[in-house]
Amino acid sequence: MQPVPEDVTALRRFNRYxxxxxxxxxxxxxxxxRPLGEARLLFEIAESRTGVPLRDLRTRLGLDAGYLSRMVKALEAQGLVRLGRHPEDSRMRTVxxxxxxxxxVTEQNRRADVLVSGxxxxxxxxxxxxxTDAVATAQRLLRLAAVTVVPVDxxxxxxxxxxxxxxxxxxARFPEGFDPADLVGPGEVSGDAGAFLVAYEEGRPVGCGALRRTEPGVGEIKHVWVHADARRLGLARRLLDALEAEAAARGLAVVRLDTxxxxxxxxxxxxxxxxxxxxxxxDHVYAGHWFEKRLPGV
Structure with missing residues (x-):
């Protein structure tokens, strides 16, 4: 669903302020x-106790490779960072x-604390x-908004x-443990049989979910999972919504699941x-509750 213009205007107004x-x-x-860009880059580099790969910095900060290279060279020329090679892969540059x-960075943090305290x-x-509650909510929702959910093989x-x-x-959670043999096979969630979705945050997989067709017009949702670092964002619900949309696109009128x-x-x-x-x-061995939902408009 596309955002309404009022929401776009409100977020842009807050960003400007x-x-x-x-x-x-x-x-x-x-x-x-130094400008904010260099200051933030130096902060990210200093957060790592060992050399951080330039590739990771590009992904984490969403920077163009050329722009990142120019900023790193500027910091190097000022004696604030040093470039090197990854100990396990000499092709990978680190800083x-x-x-x-x-x-x-210590002084940067002190000044930032003074600004925020003021x-x-x-x-x-x-x-x-x-x-502070509103800021935490904004951060959580912005993280969720930046996650991409895509179908993968x-x-x-x-x-x-x-x-x-x-x-x-x-x-770890089931008293009886869990046998990985219960996981869906690739053929069950590929092509006409179904789909497998992965959620990515900054290029890192942080969640997944599967859909498989069980009978004409009926699909089953399986293995909705979110990495511990990405929980409490609302990502599990987003994955569930995406799986339902995938089911509807395939003409399935009903989706089921167990837990x-x-x-x-x-x-x-x-x-x-x-x-x-x-x-x-x-008769799924790990199921104790079974659910169903009829999809609207199908």
């Missing part, structure tokens, strides 16, 4: 002798902070709490890595998403 208020438009961010670079000083304690390394992590999570009694949060999500508990439709 916030960037001006924190001094992002100043060539001397926080009064130091790490010098002592001078670490000192500047902003918060103008608010009453309850207003500060409301602001279930035989790919990312798909298998997600399923392996999913199996490990269930093995283990230990996964109470999953049952809550399914009920909130409009699923109705039904009698068992399979």
């Amino acid at each position: 916030f960037t001006r208020r924190i001094g992002a438009l100043d060539d001397r961010y926080l009064g130091q002798d 790490e902070p010098t002592d001078a670079g670490r000192d500047e 902003l918060l000083r103008g608010l009453a304690p309850d207003q500060r709490l409301r602001l 279930a035989r790919t390394a990312d798909a298998r890595a997600c399923l392996d992590a999913y199996a490990a999570d269930l093995d 283990h009694p230990a996964l109470t949060e999953a049952r809550t999500m399914y009920e909130r998403a409009g699923y109705t508990e039904i009698p068992a439709y399979s």
Whole structure:
């Protein structure tokens, strides 16, 4: 669903105010002798105790390779970072902070704390709490908005890595453990038989879900999983919505799923998403609850 113009305008208005208020438009961010882009890059480099690959920085910060290279060279010329090679792959360039670079980041953090403290000083304690809660909510939703959910071949390394992590999570949570042999095979969720979706955050797979056709007009959703680092964002619900959209696009009128009694949060999500508990439709060994949902417009 496309956002309404009012939402776009509101977010852009906030972005303009916030960037001006924190001094992002100043060539001397926080009064130091560099713009925000260089300051943020130096901060990211200093966060790593060892050399960080330039490739990872490009992905993490969403920077053009040429622009990143120019900024790194500028920081190197000032003695704030040093370039090197990855110890396990000499083709991969890395960058790490010098002592001078670490000192500047320490000062950068001190000045940033002073700036934020000054902003918060103008608010009453309850207003500060409301602001920090709102910022946390904004960060969570912006992270979720930046995640991409795409169909992939279930035989790919990312798909298998997600399923392996999913199996490990269930093995830890189920009293009886979990047998990976219960996972869907690639042929069950490929082509006309179904689909496999992977969620990516900054190029890293952080979630998955599968859809398989079980009978004419009926599909089954399997293996909805989210990495621990990406939980509480609403990503599981987004994956569920994407799987339902995939089912509808395939002409399936009904989707079903089951879940283990230990996964109470999953049952809550399914009920909130409009699923109705039904009698068992399979003898799945790990199932204790079975659900169904009729898709609108199919």
